[in-house]
Amino acid sequence: MSGTRRQAPNDPGRKDRILDATLEVVARDGVHGTTHRRIAAAAEVPLGSMTYYFDGMSDLLAQAFARLADTMSLQYRRMLEDAADTAEAETAVVDLICGQAYATHRELTLIFEMYAYANHHPEVRSTMHTWLLRSRESLGLHFPEHVCRALDALVEGWPMHRSFDDAPLDRDLVAATVHAVVTGLGGAAPAGRA
Amino acid sequence: MSGTRRQAPNDPGRKDRILDATLEVVARDGVHGTTHRRIAAAAEVPLGSMTYYFDGMSDLLAQAFARLADTMSLQYRRMLEDAADTAEAETAVVDLICGQAYATHRELTLIFEMYAYANHHPEVRSTMHTWLLRSRESLGLHFPEHVCRALDALVEGWPMHRSFDDAPLDRDLVAATVHAVVTGLGGAAPAGRA
DNA sequence: ACCAAGTGTGTACGCTTGTACAACCTTCGT
DNA sequence: ACGAAGGTTGTACAAGCGTACACACTTGGT
Structure with missing residues (x-):
């Protein structure tokens, strides 16, 4: 009778941190200078998280x-x-x-x-x-x-x-x-x- | 007594055409989607002209x-x-x-x-x-x-x-x-x- | 007609990018 | 305590990028 959810996220709130980091990078480098790698660095998360949490740029x-x-x-x-x-x-x-x-x-x-x-x-x-x-x-x-x-x-x-x-x-x-x-x-x- | 200029440009006005094409591409794809190649295509000039007339993007x-x-x-x-x-x-x-x-x-x-x-x-x-x-x-x-x-x-x-x-x-x-x-x-x- | 000298170009290279994915790790139900 | 399921990540790859440069072309002076 347990719900469908078997496991809670390991790091809740990470998605938000990535979004904040995105705005940070955009503010600093402009959209034209914004890359997955820079955002990942700013948010201090691995590159793989980018495609895991978001469906592309x-x-x-x-x-x-x-x-x-x-x-x-x-x-x-x-x-x-x-x-x-x-x-x-x-x-x-x-x-x-x-x-x-x-x-x-x-x-x-x-x-x-x-x-x-x-x-x-x-x-x-x-x-x-x-x-x-x-x-x-x-x-x-x-x-x-x-x-x-x-x-x-x-x-x-x-x-x-x-x-x-x-x-x-x-x-x-x-x-x-x-x-x-x-x-x-x-x-x-x-x-x-x- | 001839001036310093030994040869006139082969295609005067090309620089302007490239600039116009640049604005065209920027309007269509945004700066973040603007590349040398797209501009060259829009202006109908070879890619080499980009670096010849302009010192980078x-x-x-x-x-x-x-x-x-x-x-x-x-x-x-x-x-x-x-x-x-x-x-x-x-x-x-x-x-x-x-x-x-x-x-x-x-x-x-x-x-x-x-x-x-x-x-x-x-x-x-x-x-x-x-x-x-x-x-x-x-x-x-x-x-x-x-x-x-x-x-x-x-x-x-x-x-x-x-x-x-x-x-x-x-x-x-x-x-x-x-x-x-x-x-x-x-x-x-x-x-x-x- | 020919030769410098400057104009213009095709191609190649090194690099960065977005994205996918097989493997790893953490957690929960039992 | 342990297995399974889903969360998480390091790495690899193909594509596309900016840029450089050796070569071809065009022109004007003689």
Whole structure:
């Protein structure tokens, strides 16, 4: 009457360690410099584990990126959940953009890699799409739909500039812009929409 | 009295054709799937030409991406030069975002690849930086500095969403957002700046 | 017509890669 | 205590890679 499972894994949690190591290598060397061997070395597991736990390189990267998307989505949502009113929500959005806690340099690098990779791998592309929807949903806790779209574009685009610009982001400018979008778009959808 | 040049190239313009082919392959297979052999096939030149014209793969990609940045910068600038007043400039920005003429799907894919690659290659990173400055300069033809920064973030971020969202971009919403940013930030810099 | 001199190329080599798999090891039910 | 079943790994291999380079070709000056 014992279950089908005869033996527990020798090293539970190893799969997760490999996924973490994958993101580490991708952040350091880019997808184009990521190999099974480097990941194995980073995770301190034998090479054979790569094919044992994952069905090839695409599968490995797909799962690693899914993990990244999940982590980021959760942070995103939490920051907006913690806001009590619209004013605090605006501040949260500014924080997301300025990246004190949200998108560190490492994470930004990973996001770039994921974007690029997603364009050539439908499975990752769909993960990306879900992430997008989740972000919008989080913003939706405080703002109307059309404002969410505009804000999310800012949250996406501005940190990217931060990544290639020497000058640090001007927090006051970001705050002013967010405020302009929120109040400027008003409560109603723009002309031409239902 | 003849110059130092003893012989003209047999096939002038081949270097450019290789660069174009490189972008073609990168757009199709991503940087991680780009090889000398595929580029050579796409450009219909022998494999030997790769090492003859370029000093390795990094050099090749760096020059190809520089070409891309140049093309895009020029389009960007032209659209803003053609605007006669601020209202037309706003429309131009909306066009840039909605991507009728500016960032096609192919170009967007290439930009993603370049972003990702730049994070691991200082030379490309600096190309990226120059591009950023040129964009801002183009916007500067019509808008004050701080507005340029906000607008450029939108031009960057929104098309990225377009790339992963099924629903087409809502032009009216984009126009309303651009207008909100331009008028909302007003003529003066936000508090806290000189 | 011919000869340098520079342009262009086919091929070969050493290396790294992804992946498979036979052998080993750990655990659990008995 | 022990066998069997499934978890785990070291190693091997074929494929594909970047790169170098000896050779062939094309051209311009005379």
